[in-house]
Amino acid sequence: MEKPEKKNILLILLAFFITVCVIFLCLAKSQTLKEIAISFYSYHDSPGDLAQKDSVQLTKQIKETQRRISVLQKRIENLAPATPYLIINTTKNTFVLRTKKDIIREGICSTGSYILLDAGEGQQWIFKTPKGQMRILGKITNPVWIKPDWAFIEESLPVPSKNDPERREPGSLGDYALTLGDGYMIHGTLYQRFLGLPVTHGCVRLGDDDLKTVFNNMEIGSKVFIF
Amino acid sequence: MKKLNISKKTIITFLASQIAIVVIIFILFDLIPVTREYSTISDKVSERGVNTTAQLSKESSNLIDMVRINEHHESYLRNALKLSKIDSISLLIDLRDSLAILSLKGVSIFESKISKIQINKGLKKLPDFLRDSLYSGPLQVTEDLSSIEKFPIVVKKPAKDTSEVNKTEAAPTIPKQNDVFVLMAFDNNMILEIDQQENKLAGSRFAYMNYKRQHMNWFMSRNIRSLFGSGQWGYIYQLKIEIPREDAGSIYRALPIKPFVLVRY
Numbered sequence: 001m002e003k004p005e006k007k008n009i010l011l012i013l014l015a016f017f018i019t020v021c022v023i024f025l026c027l028a029k030s031q032t033l034k035e036i037a038i039s040f041y042s043y044h045d046s047p048g049d050l051a052q053k054d055s056v057q058l059t060k061q062i063k064e065t066q067r068r069i070s071v072l073q074k075r076i077e078n079l080a081p082a083t084p085y086l087i088i089n090t091t092k093n094t095f096v097l098r099t100k101k102d103i104i105r106e107g108i109c110s111t112g113s114y115i116l117l118d119a120g121e122g123q124q125w126i127f128k129t130p131k132g133q134m135r136i137l138g139k140i141t142n143p144v145w146i147k148p149d150w151a152f153i154e155e156s157l158p159v160p161s162k163n164d165p166e167r168r169e170p171g172s173l174g175d176y177a178l179t180l181g182d183g184y185m186i187h188g189t190l191y192q193r194f195l196g197l198p199v200t201h202g203c204v205r206l207g208d209d210d211l212k213t214v215f216n217n218m219e220i221g222s223k224v225f226i227f
Numbered sequence: 228m229k230k231l232n233i234s235k236k237t238i239i240t241f242l243a244s245q246i247a248i249v250v251i252i253f254i255l256f257d258l259i260p261v262t263r264e265y266s267t268i269s270d271k272v273s274e275r276g277v278n279t280t281a282q283l284s285k286e287s288s289n290l291i292d293m294v295r296i297n298e299h300h301e302s303y304l305r306n307a308l309k310l311s312k313i314d315s316i317s318l319l320i321d322l323r324d325s326l327a328i329l330s331l332k333g334v335s336i337f338e339s340k341i342s343k344i345q346i347n348k349g350l351k352k353l354p355d356f357l358r359d360s361l362y363s364g365p366l367q368v369t370e371d372l373s374s375i376e377k378f379p380i381v382v383k384k385p386a387k388d389t390s391e392v393n394k395t396e397a398a399p400t401i402p403k404q405n406d407v408f409v410l411m412a413f414d415n416n417m418i419l420e421i422d423q424q425e426n427k428l429a430g431s432r433f434a435y436m437n438y439k440r441q442h443m444n445w446f447m448s449r450n451i452r453s454l455f456g457s458g459q460w461g462y463i464y465q466l467k468i469e470i471p472r473e474d475a476g477s478i479y480r481a482l483p484i485k486p487f488v489l490v491r492y
Contacts, residue, residue: 023252026253027256030447030450037253038261041265043265043272043354045355046272050291051283051287062294065298065301066297069301072304072305076304076308080335089481090480090481091473092473092477113381114379115382116383117383117385118382118383118384131316132316154385154386156385156386194399225336227337227481
């Protein structure tokens with residue numbers, strides 16, 4: 001007598017399982033089912049006040065709107081900087097140096113690695129390139145890198161005092177640097193093979209020739225768009 | 228082994244019950260919310276007047292279409308100007324020119340060619356004046372789903388010794404290739420999906436399945452909510468675009484949390 005009962009229980013469980021699956025599938029595919037449901041309906045369009053106008057009035061309205069569109073398009077075009085500006089894509093690690101109309105130069109760069117350096121005792125640094133619109137605040141030839149605390153902590157070296165000459169590292173920033181504020185810069189690199197990769201501590205690294213072109217075309221106050 | 232003793236009647240009853248379940252779910256979760264949405268829209272159409280484009284001459288009808296297209300373009304440009312006053316990056320979707328544009332302070336900083344546009348039936352069927360109002364104004368994203376992290380942060384401890392430093396300098400960690408699928412929801416029952424155009428997955432299948440699961444759960448929760456809610460998410464107006472994987476990643480990571488989106492159709 002026991003065996004058929006067990007079989008019945010199994011069948012009931014199977015039926016229950018199938019039902020649950022059917023319910024789940026219907027809910028999961030609800031978007032498709034709604035598309036079927038909406039097929040049953042259609043709307044009348046209502047042009048409203050426009051229907052009262054004759055073709056002369058409508059043509060006039062179109063012309064007026066087109067004139068306003070041209071004005072708006074001009075206003076938008078004028079928002080682009082008049083002088084050369086730099087656009088940096090931190091996801092692709094690419095840059096475009098351009099004017100309102102033309103591209104001057106484009107290529108690869110290196111931006112922030114998104115590494116969060118956790119030195120313990122609440123000391124943390126996140127190496128990301130800031131996003132938004134910035135301006136060139138300074139132009140430096142043969143820049144010297146003044147190493148911040150994290151550069152020593154990252155390498156497990158003792159942190160020297162503020163004005164210690166050990167902090168000065170000439171040559172590692174390339175021939176030029178353009179400052180963006182808060183310690184961020186656009187500069188060269190010794191690690192040319194890493195260009196195109198997100199490996200920096202937040203600064204933007206460019207190849208030697210690209211850096212020279214950017215340095216020569218950008219003035220203090222020029223805009224830099226980073227995204 | 229004994230044969231299972233299931234009568235034909237039991238099988239028919241079971242199948243009928245399954246069909247009944249499907250029909251009930253269809254009525255409750257799909258037909259009723261869609262009907263509710265349809266009556267809301269029909270009421271708005273009636274409020275506007277009984278004139279239909281069908282009663283107009285072809286010339287008038289074409290001119291009216293031109294007026295609308297131009298007015299929508301004007302409104303798109305006005306809103307783009309409005310967005311240029313904010314400090315964060317906005318996303319402009321130009322369906323007419325098939326472009327997804329990142330704009331900052333009114334400057335177009337990135338453009339990606341849209342390879343495919345999918346608009347669901349409800350959005351296609353909407354009367355023009357309602358479609359205009361749905362797209363009008365910058366839309367602010369209220370919630371989003373994505374197959375990639377917005378901030379790909381990696382936690383690192385300081386090097387133990389100089390040999391470890393040298394090793395890192397010799398070979399930095401190259402970021403993983405990830406597949407990019409994004410869903411952005413607005414508070415007007417509309418969603419924008421940005422999918423990578425590449426069919427072949429670059430990342431792990433697990434990450435892709437995880438996104439698909441989240442995607443399905445999102446729709447399921449809206450469907451259940453629509454059953455009890457007052458029309459909210461009764462029908463989801465869906466716009467889907469496909470762009471190259473890397474471009475989709477750039478766009479998603481460039482946008483702030485709850486960004487503004489502007490659509491031109």
